Amino acid sequence: MALLFGILLLLGLCGNIISENTSEALDYELPTSKYETEDTYSPGPISVLFQMVRIFIYIVQPGDFPEDSIRKLIRNKFEVSTVYDEPENIVLILKIAHYEIGVILCVILGVLFIILLPVVGCIFAICRCCNKCGGKMHQRPKENAPFQRRCLAISLLVICVLVSIGIIYGFAANHHVRHRIRKSQKLIDSNLKDLRTLVNEAPQQIDYIVDQFNTTKEKAFLDLDNIHSLLGGGILERLKPKVIPVLDEIQVMAKAIKETKVALENMNQNFKSLRDGSQQLSNSLSAVKQNMQNSLQGPECLLPQVSDICKNIESSLSQLEGNPELSKLPSMDTELQNINNVLRNDLDAMVQKGYQSFNDIPKRVQVQTTNIVAEIKKLLNTVGSNVKDATKDIPIQKSLSEFNSHMDEIEKEIKQKLHRAEEVDSYWWLCSLISCFLLLLIVIFFYLGLLCGVYGYDKHTTPTTRGFVSNTGGIFLMVGVGFCFLFCWIVMILVVLSFVPGVNMEKLICEPYANGKIFQILDTPYLLNKEWKYYISGMVLKKPDIELTFEQIYSDCKNNRGIYSTLQLENRFNISESLDIHKHTDNINNQLERLDIKLGGIVLLNEEGKNNLKEFSNSGIDNIDYDTLLAQSKTSPGKVNLLSFSYDLDTKADRLPPGQLKQSMKSEAQTIRKIHQDQVLPMEKTQVDVQKNIKILQRTSGGLKEKVSKILQSLDSVQVFITNDISSVIVEETKKFAKKILRYFEHYLEWVELAVTEKMVPCKPVATAMDSAFKVILCGFIVDPLNLFWFGIGKATFLLLPALIIAVKLAKHYRRMESEDVYEDLQTIPPETMDSGNTGYDKNHLYGVHNPVMSSSLQY
DSSP: OHHHHHHHHHHHHHHHHTOOOOOOOSSOOOOOOOOOSOSOOOOOTTHHHHHHHHHHHHHHSOSOOOHHHHHHHHHTTTOOTTOTTSHHHHHHHHHHHHHTHHHHHHHHHHHHHHHHHHHHHHHHHHHHHTTOTTOSSEEOOOTTHHHHHHHHHHHHHHHHHHHHHHHHHHHHHHHHHHHHHHHHHHHHHHHHHHHHHHHHHHHHHHHHHHHHHHHHHHHHHHHHHTHIIIIIHHHHHHHHHHHHHHHHHHHHHHHHHHHHHHHHHHHHHHHHHHHHHHHHHHHHHHHHHHHHHHHHTSGGGGSHHHHHHHHHHHHGGGGOOBOTTGGGOOOOHHHHHHHHHHTTSOHHHHHHHHHHHHHTHHHHHHHHTHHHHHHHHHHHHHHHHHHHHHHHTSOHHHHHHHHHHHHHHHHHHHHHHHHHHHHHHHHHHHHHHHHHHHHHHHHHHHHHHHHHHHHHOOTTSOGGGOOHHHHHHHHHHHHHHHHHHHHHHHHHHHHHHHHHHHHHHIIIIIHHHHHTHHHHHHTSTTSSOTTOSSHHHHHHTSOTTSOOOHHHHHHHHHTTOBHHHHTTGGGTOOHHHHTOOHHHHHHHHHHHHTOOOOOTTOOSSOHHHHHHHHHHHTSSTTSSOHHHHHHHHHSOSBSSOHHHHHHHHHHHHHHSOSSHHHHHHHHHHHHHHHHIIIIIHHHHHHHHHHHHHHHHHHHHHTTHHHHHHHHHHHHHHHHHHHHHTHHHHHHHHHHHHHHHHHHHHHHHHHHHHHIIIIISSBOHHHHHHHHIIIIIIIIIIIIHHHHHHHHHHHHHHHHHHHHHHHHHHHHHHHSOOSEEEEOSOGGGOOHHHHHHTOOSEEEOSOTTOOOHHHHHHOOO
């Protein structure tokens, strides 16, 4: 009961302990302690015997738990003896008697046993002293004597085995109590330590929650310090999809202007080079052509075998001419001059200024919000101070010191009572041990009697001539009978004294506690206190109308819920009001709404840059006939491939006879190859460069006016948006930033609510302590072994009654008689006389004398 008082005291004081609320943001795990006491209990293999006893108890007392009767008894404070005259209480007494009818009947049987056994024992002893009740040492022969002896011996043996099993139950129960009571101190210490851990855990968890407000605040400070990247970066990211593509297009156009200039310069130089090269090639080919014509006019060409070759060579000389198309390539000076005029202003630098102006938004945001950020930080520091001040106003330390002082008193009281319990257990253990040994002594005498009687019995002897061993067996049996009369009624007193409380504690405490009915009774409105509807809510919350029940508390603690929600402490201490962060969030939000950011003066491209784009579109490069130029540049520098022509001329010269003409043709072929190498090949390379530059200019100039017009329209649209509508973007991003800061504290409050109501100070040790007090110590260590003890010893004691009767009858068959019936002529014995047991006359003083007639005719 002291432990239970401590548990209830803890429930009451936890109202003061849990009245603190703090805050946390982000994802944190509330620190919890590990408890020593296990929440499960198993008695081991002996639980099978305990269950068997419970079945017997259910048979003895099968009625349902008397909830109404218990409620009435509690209302009457268990005083029924003084109100017999009230009909309501008479009915209550009758209901209790009806519920206890099985126990009452068993007690009546036990009391009758206690009273009658010594009385019967005295009568039996006196009767035997008068040579009655089997006291006369005389045995008449019977035909079924061997069968009767065997049946009695087997019956006694079976009963002794059953009695031995009951004694073993008693020894096992006695040992279990002794062993478990010694472990009770360790279990109680473990529970008290867990309860202290539970109490000491509360301020640690409260401090942890308070610290998490500082963590949340530091996170908010970090975001405020990074306002340039969070708020300014947010604005920047919102504008990027509109601004960056336009600036990128302008930058591409600036690069295209430079590429156009380079391409025009290269193409203009290449055109001049091709014109000059074409003129030079024409002159060189004309000279070669003139030399060859002069050589072909010589006398050698008049020879018949040579004239055809000369004519063939002369007819091919018309091919040695340059291509006039290359000399017609135009000059690009006008277009180049227009591009140079465009490049007088550095458009790329202007674009970079636009980029810089746009990318400076975060820096400008930080500069403009410096003062407001400082004020918000100051406000958050004030909130942190308020949180700490609120925790100081909650009387935690006082409650903890008060509870710890009670815990010390409870522990001291428990130790004192446990010491007394150990002393009582010692006496109980000694009495139980003596009872078991007394029954064991009786059974041992019966076993010895059976052993000696069975092994010492000789069927060829007469009752007066039985051997020493057989006679000793009979004596052992009678000694056992004497001990039965002497001690069984005493043992039965112990059985009755343990039976009554054992059965009632099992049915009225252990079983209702296991199925929860005991909590349902305690939760009955106005039961424990006539002025309180719910006792536990009146005790803990001082508000008895709130539905707070023992059953709900036990169930929640069993599921390891926090004490705050288990005890519904929000009805006594409003944590949200004690540490209300919401009243500060409005101030924080107001400060954040004061973020008046001005981002005017952002110019993506000035008028000079726009004029450059317009001048570029009007430069005339889009009017050039690139297809014609490309076709001209692809024409061959000469009418014929000079290299092929020279090889063909070598072939023809080889057919000429040796002489001046052949030598001249060979020399001209070599000259033509040199002209191809020195003039044609460079011109062809220049033509490739020209084609490349033409394609570049053709790609750049394609739709140039439309491109520039579109860029300028996009630029004007974006510039108008930045000038007129950027404020809406700033407002939206400012709200998003403020919401992010406030979300830290909202998330913190959500975590605090969850931590305090569900996780903070989990009360499982309370349920474990109650289980240890009732289920383990009371029921497991005391009630179950107590019931097993009276069940085993009571069964053994009752079974000794038939064993006693059988032992008395069986002793007649083993003990040596003082006299026996003797017949001179057995042939004259009538059957009905034999059946009736009268087989002759009583012959005294024949102790130890062999009777050959009886030994030959009767078999035992």
